[in-house]
Amino acid sequence: MVRSVPGDGRIAEIFSHRLQVQERLSxxxxxxxxxxLEPRGVAVVIEATHICMVMRGVQKINSRTVTSTMLGVFREDPKTREEFLSLIKSS
Incomplete structure (x- = not known):
């Protein structure tokens, strides 16, 4: 059975409008x-600039935080995870 999910970043947009931490978002x-979709695996990597880091306290203007969530084969198979991470680093 083929299922569909909103494309072009709408899933990320739906969840990102909620007040939450980046780890939960990913x-x-x-x-x-x-x-x-019930795929064999899902990998989500989020890189974001946090306003709190820029505006108050730390004041790190170029501060970025990266979080990831790996499910299925991306979590279970280190080679698959490694290949995915190397591909996104080069893009």
Whole structure:
């Protein structure tokens, strides 16, 4: 059975409008894709600039935080995970 999920970043947009931490956001996106499509694996990597790091306290203007969630083969198979991560680093 073929299932569809909103494309062009709409899943990320839906979850990112909620007040939450970045780690939870990456997990929610991965689980939504996994539930809708039932693939062998899902990998979500988010790189973001946090306003709190720029505006107050730390004041690190170029500060970026990277989080990831791996499900299925991306979690279970180190070679698959490694290949995925190397591909996104080169892009």
């Amino acid at each position: 997990k929610q996106i991965a689980v939504a894709i996994s539930d809708a």
